[in-house]
Amino acid sequence: MKNNRSFLAIPYVVWMALFVVAPIIMVVIYSFTTADFSFTTDNFTRMGTFAVIFTRSFKLAIIATLICLLVGYPLAYAMAREGKEFQRVAMLLIMLPMWVNFLLRTYATMSILENNGILNQLFSAIGLFDFLNNTMGTDIQYFRMIGTQGAVVLGMVYNYLPFMILPIYSVIIKLDQSLLEAARDLGANSLGVFRKVIFPLSLPGILSGVTMVFVPSVSTFAISRLLGGGIQMMLGDLIEQQFLGGAYNPHLGSAIALVMMIIVVVCMWVMNHFGEGEEQAVML
Amino acid sequence: MSTNRKNRVGSRLYMALVFFFLYAPILLLIVFSFNAGKSGVVWQGFSLQWYAELFQDRLIIQSVYTTLLVSVLATAIATVVGTFTAIGFFSMRRRWRAPLLTVNNIPMMNADIVTGVAMCLFFVAVFGGWNYLASNYAFTVNLFGAIYRITLPKLYLGFGTLLIAHVTFNIPYVILSVSPKLRQMDSNLVDAARDLGCTWLQAFGKVILPEIMPGIISGALIAFTMSVDDFVISYFTAGSSTSTLAMTIYGMTKKGVTPEINAISTILFVVVLFLLIVVNVRESRAEKAAAKRQLS
Numbered sequence A: 001m002k003n004n005r006s007f008l009a010i011p012y013v014v015w016m017a018l019f020v021v022a023p024i025i026m027v028v029i030y031s032f033t034t035a036d037f038s039f040t041t042d043n044f045t046r047m048g049t050f051a052v053i054f055t056r057s058f059k060l061a062i063i064a065t066l067i068c069l070l071v072g073y074p075l076a077y078a079m080a081r082e083g084k085e086f087q088r089v090a091m092l093l094i095m096l097p098m099w100v101n102f103l104l105r106t107y108a109t110m111s112i113l114e115n116n117g118i119l120n121q122l123f124s125a126i127g128l129f130d131f132l133n134n135t136m137g138t139d140i141q142y143f144r145m146i147g148t149q150g151a152v153v154l155g156m157v158y159n160y161l162p163f164m165i166l167p168i169y170s171v172i173i174k175l176d177q178s179l180l181e182a183a184r185d186l187g188a189n190s191l192g193v194f195r196k197v198i199f200p201l202s203l204p205g206i207l208s209g210v211t212m213v214f215v216p217s218v219s220t221f222a223i224s225r226l227l228g229g230g231i232q233m234m235l236g237d238l239i240e241q242q243f244l245g246g247a248y249n250p251h252l253g254s255a256i257a258l259v260m261m262i263i264v265v266v267c268m269w270v271m272n273h274f275g276e277g278e279e280q281a282v283m284l
Numbered sequence B: 001m002s003t004n005r006k007n008r009v010g011s012r013l014y015m016a017l018v019f020f021f022l023y024a025p026i027l028l029l030i031v032f033s034f035n036a037g038k039s040g041v042v043w044q045g046f047s048l049q050w051y052a053e054l055f056q057d058r059l060i061i062q063s064v065y066t067t068l069l070v071s072v073l074a075t076a077i078a079t080v081v082g083t084f085t086a087i088g089f090f091s092m093r094r095r096w097r098a099p100l101l102t103v104n105n106i107p108m109m110n111a112d113i114v115t116g117v118a119m120c121l122f123f124v125a126v127f128g129g130w131n132y133l134a135s136n137y138a139f140t141v142n143l144f145g146a147i148y149r150i151t152l153p154k155l156y157l158g159f160g161t162l163l164i165a166h167v168t169f170n171i172p173y174v175i176l177s178v179s180p181k182l183r184q185m186d187s188n189l190v191d192a193a194r195d196l197g198c199t200w201l202q203a204f205g206k207v208i209l210p211e212i213m214p215g216i217i218s219g220a221l222i223a224f225t226m227s228v229d230d231f232v233i234s235y236f237t238a239g240s241s242t243s244t245l246a247m248t249i250y251g252m253t254k255k256g257v258t259p260e261i262n263a264i265s266t267i268l269f270v271v272v273l274f275l276l277i278v279v280n281v282r283e284s285r286a287e288k289a290a291a292k293r294q295l296s
Helices: A006-031 A042-080 A084-099 A102-113 A118-125 A128-136 A149-173 A177-185 A190-201 A203-219 A222-227 A235-243 A250-274 A279-283 B002-032 B049-054 B058-090 B094-109 B112-136 B159-184 B187-195 B200-229 B232-237 B245-253 B259-295
Strands: B138-143 B146-151
Touching (some): A006 A250, A006 B058, A006 B094, A006 B112, A042 A203, A042 A235, A084 A149, A102 A149, A190 A203, A203 A235, A203 A250, A203 B112, A235 B112, B058 B094, B058 B245, B159 B200, B159 B232, B232 B245
């Protein structure tokens, strides 16, 4: 292209300055000020009181990310080895749930896990509780699943698993088959091929999958509220409460949001560091 | 060979399990939209009453309408702006492009809640300043002898801010899916078109656009999906008077979701399923036709 068309980007650059950069500057300003806009770092020092919520958020998000990786990687791998038609259908099946609003899916999960939910009904129908009560001498009518950390992790895995599968799949599908053949010709067994060739080459997909699962998991507030029964509060709940909830304090909320943003920047930096030019992997 | 087949059965079984896990709640949702009772866990017989009541429910219909309207508008705006911006970025020097692409990545990478909260703060602050101005200043205009007093309209969070937020988080996805197509395009094609007397706009319409069309379409699809599925950013930017379907559902989860919601999601699910199947069948037919052409 001889004549320069860079000016076409100008409207969006202005838009970004207004609606991406300016809001972030607002968050920074709010997080370092008090209600009457004098400088303070109190918002950050006060965060120590929320250490429990911070550790819980990170713990649950890390567990959910690991489970997604352990479940999603084999699935992506198995999918990539199937025929073209199969892959197309499988791809469709993975994308489809995303079209049902995640709140609804989470709500449906809730009705599965509830004390009188489908799962407990199933257990009692097959006589599991009677069996347990008879053999162990206990008296349980149901398993309590809602309101536990396990339920929150399940909700996260359930909602974000496709975000792990898609980038890994798109990296594996593009692997150069001749590399695998070369490895086999040089005497590697299938485990060796996987460990030395496939896995290292799919690392960019893994990293973008991990980021795409971890970031929304650590910041969720709806999943923890629905499945955590209101007792498993997470960082997202904390922020939400500072803005729209009872504990109105946008300055503290901004400070927590800023910390979260820094976490994301670190994640992004790590990703750029490992997977260069893998923009496409982030997408699909 | 036999071990290979055994492996394949194992891996397919595994896939089936994962898909069951992904679909169980959705199936449940669909089944209980036909429940005669209000319960989401106890089956009380088949009935279509929730579908009938759905169309009487102003709140739900209104929020579905808002969701679709904001998604369609945001997707249309984001697709046009994103495509031109991608071309702009493409012909930019690396020194300028790299930092701009980093900023472009921010809304995609940032946690939704951070984006939502940041925009909420920004809108509230800007509107606060504007409304202060509006309530204290008025212009008087003398038009053909009659004096008009013009007061600035007050601004609040609502559909406008919701749309701005959606456009903002959609554009990066369009840029991201159009850019690779631009890079793959043979730039000589554009030069050839120009040499043969096309203006840039003609070259754009006849050469660039057809080349990058797949990227534009997939970008638009992703943008639309993101818009329809979004809850968190809408929640912080829509204010109290506007409500998307997701926000309505969230409001309901506090006091119990009515099966009407199951009904509307079943309808949406079936529509999406139908559309995806149509698109996929057409794509696979086109691919097969292309393969046949190559053979002959």
